[in-house]
Amino acid sequence: MTREEGVKQQNPAIVKDITLDDLMPGDVTVQVKYTTINYKDALAITGKSPILRTYPMIPGIDLAGEVVSSQSDKFKPGDKVLLNGFGVGETHMGAFSGMARLKSEWLIPQPEGLSGWQAMAIGTAGYTAMLCVMALERAGLTPSDGPILVTGANGGVGSVAISVLSKLGFHVIASTGRASEEPYLKRLGAKEIIDRNELSLPGRPLGKERWAGAVDSVGSFTLANVLSQTRYGGSVACCGLAQGMDLPGSVAPFILRGVTLHGIDSVMAPIERRIEAYRRLVSDLDKDLLTEVATEIGFDDIIGKAEELLAGKVRGRLVVTMS
Known part of the structure; x- marks a missing residue:
């Protein structure tokens, strides 16, 4: 061959x-x-x-x-x-x-304070989750701004994002297709659980404002609905395409609510940003x-x-x- x-x-x-x-x-x-x-x-x-x-x-x-x-x-x-x-x-x-x-x-x-096993328990998924959190922070989001949604909550990105955001004081809403995992997600720090079907089908260009920001690893209709329900001036960090690579949405959240979409690339991110992400994971992730x-x-x-x-x-x- x-x-x-x-x-x-x-x-x-x-x-x-x-x-x-x-x-x-x-x-x-x-x-x-x-x-x-x-x-x-x-x-x-x-x-x-x-x-x-x-x-x-x-x-x-x-x-x-x-x-x-x-x-x-x-x-x-x-x-x-x-x-x-x-x-x-x-x-x-x-x-x-x-x-x-x-x-x-x-x-x-x-990094000091992190074993090899722990570093791989974090891995690309967890390091990407931290890059997402850092992007939301750079956008100025704080816990007082309102809830943060995490899609794909049971996955590696979602699990670490929930844990970090919760430790930082955010009210985290977890979107999952596995209702049986609610106890696990709440142990990580999620305060609310919603069914992913609420977001995974075609929706309206603008929906009810539900969260100040989000970490999305799903893409496609899910990301479009996440954006349409983000509050005025909110921010969404996008890092995955588990549902699809397309974005079948509208410009309405951007031009009518001033929502910002941050694309997160972990593959070619500069070394300095990687080191900072792992430094933050040592301090902001409950390693237990x-x-x-x-x-x-x-x-x-x-x-x-x-x-x-x-x-x-x-x-x-x-x-x-x-x-």
Whole structure:
């Protein structure tokens, strides 16, 4: 199969032994201690979406590990490091290899006060959630402005966003399709639970003003309805497309209510912003809740759990312990 055919077909994953010689170029080699299965990883593993940009490819967009060799003056053997995104697992072989050869400019030091396991319980989803919170703060939102809605509440982004926003004093409304998860969401700090069906179907250009802001990881009709029901001068941070990439809405919330939509990119975000996001997570996330948010699995569980994640059967985060 040619590279182009492989990328186009997006075949389901297979497990295969490789050596260090099979890894891609980079100036730092890291032994992966922990990684995760993100939504993007699950799409790549199952072959259900054209995530991979080259073929063959090893998924795994997150990792926490230890430097084993370095040609960079930024890191030395023994340093603990984190990686989220930068095309790793899409265009550059990712964390599921167990050993990863990477560019030093993609790595950040593992923050003090955060273990490797905790960092992966947060992972790209939680780090993205923190970027969303920071965007809402930059827009000037405070707890006194009113409730904040979190869509996709049971997912990794939603779970961390609820926990952080709640600790910061916001009244959090959680939107979920799983009513049975209400106790879990309330333990994270949600004050109200609404059914996602309230938002997932075509709606009016402007609806009743219900929240001052939102963190949305769903997109499509859900995001359009979130915007239409945001209060005057409110802000919405958008970071996902679980329902779809389209935005079938109206300009009415923007030009009649002055609502602001913030696009959140976690893949190529500058290193300084990543470091700040993790610093904030150390201080503003109740790390005791990570045992509620994350489930630990082994390498052999990756393919099966990827299927479950896409089927909506996974709560929160999946942390993969590598050996």
